[in-house]
Amino acid sequence: MAALQKRFEPVKLTVAEVKRRMDRGERFAFVDARSPEECTAMDAMLPGATRMLATEVDKRLKAIPQGRTIITYCACPNEESSTQVALELMRRGFLHVHPLIGGIDAWRANDSVGST
Numbered sequence: 616m617a618a619l620q621k622r623f624e625p626v627k628l629t630v631a632e633v634k635r636r637m638d639r640g641e642r643f644a645f646v647d648a649r650s651p652e653e654c655t656a657m658d659a660m661l662p663g664a665t666r667m668l669a670t671e672v673d674k675r676l677k678a679i680p681q682g683r684t685i686i687t688y689c690a691c692p693n694e695e696s697s698t699q700v701a702l703e704l705m706r707r708g709f710l711h712v713h714p715l716i717g718g719i720d721a722w723r724a725n726d727s728v729g730s731t
Contacts, residue, residue, distance in 0.1 A: 625687075625701040627694060628713040630725045633686060644683040646704075648696040649719065653689070661688060661722060669699040676707065688715040688722065 633643065645664035647654070654666065665678045679685060685704060689696035697714040704712045715722065 623702065623705060625698060625705060625712050625714055627698075627716045628686065629716045630721045633715065634725065636684075642680075642683050644680045644685045646679065646685055646687045646697075646700055647719075648687050648689040648700040650696070659719065659723060661686070661719070664688075667700060669696070669703050672700065672703040672707065679704075679709075684711040684713065685709060686713055686715050688718045690719050694718060 637643065645661040647660055647664040647666045648668060649666070650668070654660075660666075665675065667675045667678070685701070687697035687701045687704075688694075689700075691697070694714040694716065697718060701712040701714050717724075
C-alpha cells in the first residue's frame with residue numbers, strides 16, 4: 616500500500632526550477648492554496664493565480680487553464696495545503712501538478728521573480 620500511495624505524491628518544484636521553465640517559454644497555471652486568513656495577512660499572489668482550497672477543487676476546476684503545468688503554493692510548513700490541492704487535482708486527472716517548495720515565501724524571497 617505504501618508504494619501505491621508514494622506513486623501518487625506530486626513532485627515538488629523549487630522557485631528556481633519554475634523560473635527556468637518560464638524563461639524557456641513554458642506556461643503555468645498557479646493555484647493559491649492558502650487559507651482566507653493567510654491571504655488577508657499577505658495579499659501577494661503569483662502571476663494569474665487562482666485561489667482554491669482542497670475542499671473547493673470540484674467547484675473550481677473550470678478556473679484552471681487547460682494545457683498548462685499547474686503549480687500549487689501555500690504558506691504552510693512542508694507545503695501541506697498546496698500538496699493537498701495538488702493531490703485533489705491529480706485524483707481528477709490533472710497530470711502535471713507540482714507544489715512549490717517554500718511556497719509564497721520562497722517566491723517572494725527570489726528577487727528575480729515578481730509577484731502580482
